[in-house]
Amino acid sequence: MIKERGRSVIIGLNLKKLVRGDRKTWNEFVDRFSPVIYAAVWKIFRTHLTDVNDCDVEDAVQGVFLRLIRDDFRLLKSYNPRRASPVTWLTIVTRSTAIDCLRRRKLATVSLDAQGPDISAPRRPTGTATVKIIPPGILSPRQELVLKLIFDRGMDAGEIAGLLGVSPQTIRSTRHKALVKLRKFFSSKD
Amino acid sequence: MQRDMEQNKEDELLWQRYRDNIDRGAPGVCPDANSLAAYLEGNISENTLREIEAHLAGCPDCLTALEELRSLLDLPAGNVPVRITERAKELVNPIPRPGEIRPLSGISWLRTVGWAAAAACIAAAGITGMELGSQVVINRQQLTKGADLFPLTGTNIFNLK
Numbered sequence: 001m002i003k004e005r006g007r008s009v010i011i012g013l014n015l016k017k018l019v020r021g022d023r024k025t026w027n028e029f030v031d032r033f034s035p036v037i038y039a040a041v042w043k044i045f046r047t048h049l050t051d052v053n054d055c056d057v058e059d060a061v062q063g064v065f066l067r068l069i070r071d072d073f074r075l076l077k078s079y080n081p082r083r084a085s086p087v088t089w090l091t092i093v094t095r096s097t098a099i100d101c102l103r104r105r106k107l108a109t110v111s112l113d114a115q116g117p118d119i120s121a122p123r124r125p126t127g128t129a130t131v132k133i134i135p136p137g138i139l140s141p142r143q144e145l146v147l148k149l150i151f152d153r154g155m156d157a158g159e160i161a162g163l164l165g166v167s168p169q170t171i172r173s174t175r176h177k178a179l180v181k182l183r184k185f186f187s188s189k190d
Numbered sequence: 191m192q193r194d195m196e197q198n199k200e201d202e203l204l205w206q207r208y209r210d211n212i213d214r215g216a217p218g219v220c221p222d223a224n225s226l227a228a229y230l231e232g233n234i235s236e237n238t239l240r241e242i243e244a245h246l247a248g249c250p251d252c253l254t255a256l257e258e259l260r261s262l263l264d265l266p267a268g269n270v271p272v273r274i275t276e277r278a279k280e281l282v283n284p285i286p287r288p289g290e291i292r293p294l295s296g297i298s299w300l301r302t303v304g305w306a307a308a309a310a311c312i313a314a315a316g317i318t319g320m321e322l323g324s325q326v327v328i329n330r331q332q333l334t335k336g337a338d339l340f341p342l343t344g345t346n347i348f349n350l351k
Contacts, residue, residue, distance in 0.1 A: 089223055
């Protein structure tokens, strides 16, 4: 992303003109990013469906673009080019939209329970609290996350490293430190 | 080997004991698209990183989404059928097909009249200038003001850019 003279630019596109509905800018945006959206929809549908239909993919891609412009480009206006590239942001939007499409059509043969973050508005999970005896703060968020991925999801250091965007050595080190902390904590309690 | 397996089993039991008894509280608000995108690209502050990873530790939906998003970001771009891009382009300021008559809304009518009036003024000024043999100067301020009053966000019948 290039920022010049106070205007935000997505790889040569003027974001302000885009969200004002400038046709030329919109067409360039479609040409530039439809391959990313299209590929993502195909992959998501193949993951969740046994039989992928061209029309379903086409409708889902159109659904992504519709979502971007709905309510006077509300979602597209929410994009902050300073924080991430448009490809990454659009991939998140595409995944969310594709999952919604699948859910509405009730075509899934694989579980659709994992929807992921709601990109339209923040949400808080519901649930009842139970009494827990270990106070928070024993492990750092990353340490807890790494142990969860190792022991609950059966992932290895390489896979976790790829997921969290760090090196496998960092994961092994995090694992080691976390377990040292837990041993120390529980030995003081027992 | 045997010792490693036993150690691993002990480690797993430690984790389970912690996991089942930690007073984690609610996992908090799921990250929005901007925050998640920044996290995926590693373009994030240490504090925000901790917040997101704390949330991921307690939100299986977001964790699954993260896994799927990582694999999606590695995909090569696809060859998009032309009909798909054409259909998407028609979503914004579609060009009327030959013979298609579109009723104008109140605001669109005003815009149209405003630009028609501006065009008429320019044409009249040009003709007058040629007749007088002198250079015609268009009042750019008035033209810009006209554009502000009638912003072109609807169908562009007069393209005066």
